[in-house]
Amino acid sequence: MTTIDPHPRGAAPFDTSGTFRDEQGVAHYAGLPSSLVEMFRATVRDHPGQEALVEVDGERLTYQQLWDRAARVAGGLRAAGVERGDRVANLLPAGVGWVLGFLGTQLAGAVAVPVNIRFAQPEIDYVLADSGAKTVLRPEAPLPDGEPYAAGDLQIDELAAIFYTSGTTGFPKGAMTTHENFLSNVETVLRVHGIDRAEGPRQRNLISVPLFHVTGCNTQLLVQIALGGTTVVLPAFHVRPFLRTIVDERINVLTSVPAIYALALSQPDFADFDVRAVTRVGYGGSPIAPSLVERIKAAFPQARVGNGFGLTETSSIATYLPHEWATEHTDSVGFAAPVVDLALHEPDSAGVGELLIRGPNVVAGYWNKPEATGRTFAGSWLHSGDLARIDEDGLVHVVDRAKDMINRGGENVYSVEVENALASAPGVADAAVVGVPDDVLGEKVGAVVVAASEDERLSVPAVLDHLAASLADFKIPQYVHVRTEPLPRNPGGKLLKRQLREQTAWGAPVRGR
Template sequence: MMTIEAGRAYKIPFDTTGVYVDEHGVKRYQRLPESLTTMFRASVEAHPDVEAIVEVGGPRYTYRQLWERAATVAGGLRARGVQRGDRVANLLPAGANWVIAFLATQLAGAIVVPVNTRFAPPEIEYVLSDSGVAFTFWPGEPLPEGTALVVDDAKPTDVAAIFYTSGTTGFPKGALTTHENFLSTIETSIRVFGLGRSEGPKLRNLISVPLFHVTGCNAQLLVQLAVGGTTVVLPEFDVQAFLSTIVTEHVNVIVSVPAIFALALVQGNFADYDVSGVSFIGYGGAPISPLLVERLKAGFPNARVGNGFGLTETASIATFLPHDWAAEHADSVGFAAPVVDLALADQDPTTGVGELLVRGPNVVAGYWNKPEATESAFVDGWLHTGDLARIDDEGLVYIVDRAKDVINRGGENVYSVEVENALAGAPGVADAAVVAVPDEVMGEKVGAVVVPSTADFDVAGLIAYLRPLLADFKVPQYISVRTQPLPRNPGGKLLKRQLREQTTWGEALR
């Protein structure tokens, strides 16, 4: 029988001014804009000549120019038959056009579907089919143009986007993200990052993670658009370009995954770059060591650092670990955000560990076209995250395991069942299991334990078989071949903890 212990009234180290509790017990921010469009319009009116978007090696747009371009593309969508509430897929690479396509979809009153461009073709096809898109922004094709169009009467509860997140069944699920979800995350980010609203036009944020993820889009791009700051987009990650851009574009805000910071800090010429202007560094999406936190603080001496935790279903940030706690509690994901309540389901009375539940205005409205998955994950206003956690007496949250067997590869989530399903059909494979392999840089990598059905089993052939079926980051980097059967309980369930203890990994394949 499930039991829930609601989060106690912990003291949180964030600004809670203007936070109220509605009739359903949900915390909310007062006086948020009605929609992303009204938010964007306010920044355009306040800062028309401030740089809004800079694509490294590409175009630059002021707020006025970005608004005019997005409105023209919104008119082009309408001319192509896109109506209010239609879904519009965004398959463009990171850059100015991605941002324009996202905003244009909002100005047209449609629902944007950011597509993970690293998905394998069958996965992309599924997303486009499942969401029933009326139009797709394809790479290499010009953006549609028409008479400028602005639909600005959206309500906070209207769905603004559908972000697809991989599911344990192998089929991605579309998270219905409302305007209030977005706007709540924006306000949370401003508060937990400690960004001065009056300093907005002086903020220059470098995005080096994908824009199709909620970290890049919700907690970075949209935050800067809200405060009148500048978003600098690195289209393709290269560590030297990352470092040089910090200097040449006068970047002072960076949010990324630990792996990118770890790679930057070990560059032999790191000291040649003047990064003293960086005032804030945020990280998350993967485990981080106390040593790396200390190296970050030393390498970026004027920056405050912090660890954020969230899911696609929480529209990004649910908890945040501020600078003053960052090194001493590096294994924690921090405190609940100002409008977030936390609870633990099925809490173990000895360890205090239970499934982490989240409630707040940032929690999405459910899954597109998946009523059963929605009913299972969203119960009585609480999101069941599938993550196992404990909360200490200070209110610090510690993620101790992942009930969904998700592998966190440098910020990219890989569900083991999805990879196991692909392995199950591979020639020469009798049985297989997928587990996380610890990695100093990426946090975790994908490891597969394979029981072959033939004596001449070929590892290289297996990898070649998997590549067309899985996104590149889901293809195992480690393969362990064993002759004994995989450990299972009497019901046939894989004993993955035992399997991890039994397995010795060789060199990574790449």
């Protein structure tokens, strides 16, 4: 096996105290709870009457109520024959029921399988069969109910959940997430945001992304449970309820994708919503224009902003770009998290290689897929499939997915680099860059752009002139397709480029390129 040396950490500004390395050189946080159950138990002990969970236009639960209800779900699962290590699939919509199902599964000592309810039915059927789920929590059936039960001897390295990937390249793969994976991500979030645990009960976080995704579950719900803060769940995203909930629920923590913030800020009466309570705004999942970062800062004047990057396989956050770097480095996903090592596999002459990630947040492998596990998690390093470069300050710049890199007659074009440039082009609200088959060059560069306004015609020549100011000629799209409907994305905000290629009918090349 080739020896891989971690990249120097550079100017990473995060607290790395209280960490240690194991015999394989992997860093860990010291002093973590033994399991999610113990983390939950400690919060209930310290903050029993604190409001824990709110479903917009639905129930409100304190931490004691949340524990008691989840413990009855656990008892019902045990009475139904679910034993330690059995898988429990969760097909419930976002809300109190989903959270009770997830936490009840943990209290039962079982393994949660959050299912992407946006999957097509064959994909859902595949997840249920592949995971070997002993029980499926469905919206048409009541939650299990029985005598309260809470497992007391779970170990930090035990399997706690299986999150299935979005299936952008075939059937989904189940990422085996341990208690340490979850707990490490919680600690990482606290450190990269500089959160004082004493302030925890005053945190009010609005979840407007799916709970079956690691951003909603791991980086929002579980962090608030660790802090004793309040999680407010918006069952389905609509921009007006989103804005109204920020005001009505006194929300101070927001995490979403750039497109959601752009939509919210474009509301004609946005200024009528009092959002001054918001002190933290996180985003990620797609490129963001410098102008949008400035608009977010202006719209939420009390907030610190930041860009998080990660994968299902890293339990959410692997790198983070803090507030102080957010405006000037919008093309970066930030610095390595406190216990994360980064490396580049086979970098080219431009310093671009596959991003490798190592740390206690990296999952234990893929369920039922030993060959894929061996390829992707070789030698304790996660081969992310993302192409990146790391500058001298330690800032990570993700330039493409390896499978999405465009080879234009022997010249590599990194689609994310072009998408970053398009993000600030006049009249462009969103954009995706893909390869277009060509008989001579093999591939040419194609861009699908969403117009920022339905009332004004987007000027393709103006967009290309904008790109010419910052990109080499061979990187400028030869094909441009303008559409009004949103680009297809998975629940984490990542582009579904295979689907986009199937949807797009390319016209004639532009500007004779």
